Amino acid sequence: MSVTEPAIVLHYRRRADSFLRAAGDLEVLDRVAHAPAIGLLSVHGCIALSDAVLVALQGPRVFEEDHREAARRLRKWCSAKRSEDAAVKHFEWLVGVKNHFSYDECAVKDEDCWAAKVKANQFFAWCLRTFPAVAQMDEARDA
Amino acid sequence: MRDRLELRAQDPVAQCLIRRLTVPRVYFEAEWPPAAHRVDVLAIDRDGVGDAHLVEIARTALGALRRVPDLLEANAPFRWIAYFRGTEDEASARALTTLEPLYPATSSGRVGVIEIVEMAGENLGANVRVSAERFPVAVYDIATEFSGLHKANIQYGG
Numbered sequence: 001m002s003v004t005e006p007a008i009v010l011h012y013r014r015r016a017d018s019f020l021r022a023a024g025d026l027e028v029l030d031r032v033a034h035a036p037a038i039g040l041l042s043v044h045g046c047i048a049l050s051d052a053v054l055v056a057l058q059g060p061r062v063f064e065e066d067h068r069e070a071a072r073r074l075r076k077w078c079s080a081k082r083s084e085d086a087a088v089k090h091f092e093w094l095v096g097v098k099n100h101f102s103y104d105e106c107a108v109k110d111e112d113c114w115a116a117k118v119k120a121n122q123f124f125a126w127c128l129r130t131f132p133a134v135a136q137m138d139e140a141r142d143a
Numbered sequence: 144m145r146d147r148l149e150l151r152a153q154d155p156v157a158q159c160l161i162r163r164l165t166v167p168r169v170y171f172e173a174e175w176p177p178a179a180h181r182v183d184v185l186a187i188d189r190d191g192v193g194d195a196h197l198v199e200i201a202r203t204a205l206g207a208l209r210r211v212p213d214l215l216e217a218n219a220p221f222r223w224i225a226y227f228r229g230t231e232d233e234a235s236a237r238a239l240t241t242l243e244p245l246y247p248a249t250s251s252g253r254v255g256v257i258e259i260v261e262m263a264g265e266n267l268g269a270n271v272r273v274s275a276e277r278f279p280v281a282v283y284d285i286a287t288e289f290s291g292l293h294k295a296n297i298q299y300g301g
Contacts, residue, residue: 017165020165020166021162024162028162121299122300124165124190124299125166125298125300126190126300128165128166128190128192128193129189129191129192129300132283132287135189135193136189136192136193136283
């Protein structure tokens with residue numbers, strides 16, 4: 001797989017890394033206290049990584065508020081390539097709980113935060129292994 | 144036979160790297176190719192398809208510095224030594240101040256340094272003292288093959 005628009009892909013991958021690592025740092029600091037932030041960073045990390053992958057596959061994206069469209073595009077690509085798409089369901093779950101972490105009146109439970117982090121890690125692992133060209137982009141070479 | 148503290152330090156050292164990497168696969172006492180270089184901790188970034196990080200752990204700073212020549216010959220973009228804080232003697236303290244032994248003679252790159260700390264409750268932690276710098280080797284194919292063939296001690300994928 002060749003990567004189109006490497007600088008843009010790297011930009012989104014860098015952002016994805018930043019969100020996921022920040023979620024990890026907050027988890028180490030105090031998971032209960034920072035549960036909504038950890039959840040939201042996990043969601044946005046996956047959105048940024050899906051952006052990186054889709055730009056790599058299809059070129060610059062049309063900005064879409066509905067991130068479920070990104071999930072549909074990932075599934076469509078997997079279907080066309082007969083590739084395993086099980087982790088896309090984690091992404092769909094995360095997109096579905098974004099407002100819960102951001103706006104809901106009810107509290108974010110520890111198990112919600114834990115689930116978001118686990119699903120984000122699994123989606124990241126799937127993306128990076130399924131699209132190694134995105135994983136192996138070099139900061140110095142492709143920026 | 145390895146010192147028990149050195150063995151116990153493998154997990155905190157791995158956690159230290161995990162904080163800096165993205166869903167890495169981590170292997171303890173791994174034989175990293177091509178010359179079956181046995182390392183205490185091997186972390187392969189991005190679920191086993193990214194950069195390889197090799198770590199050699201020793202009880203003392205001097206012991207860790209003695210592993211540097213082997214690491215300089217290794218085939219991985221990132222290489223680290225780890226030792227217990229407070230074990231520096233005069234010579235190792237000087238070396239860890241100048242950092243001179245951590246650099247290869249003829250290429251870019253720097254061996255990183257991780258300090259292991261003994262905390263309350265006999266727990267161990269680890270922190271980066273000197274960041275590793277990238278050595279000019281590309282081993283993504285080796286890393287991907289290794290992670291496909293070996294069961295990781297820590298991994299995030301399903």
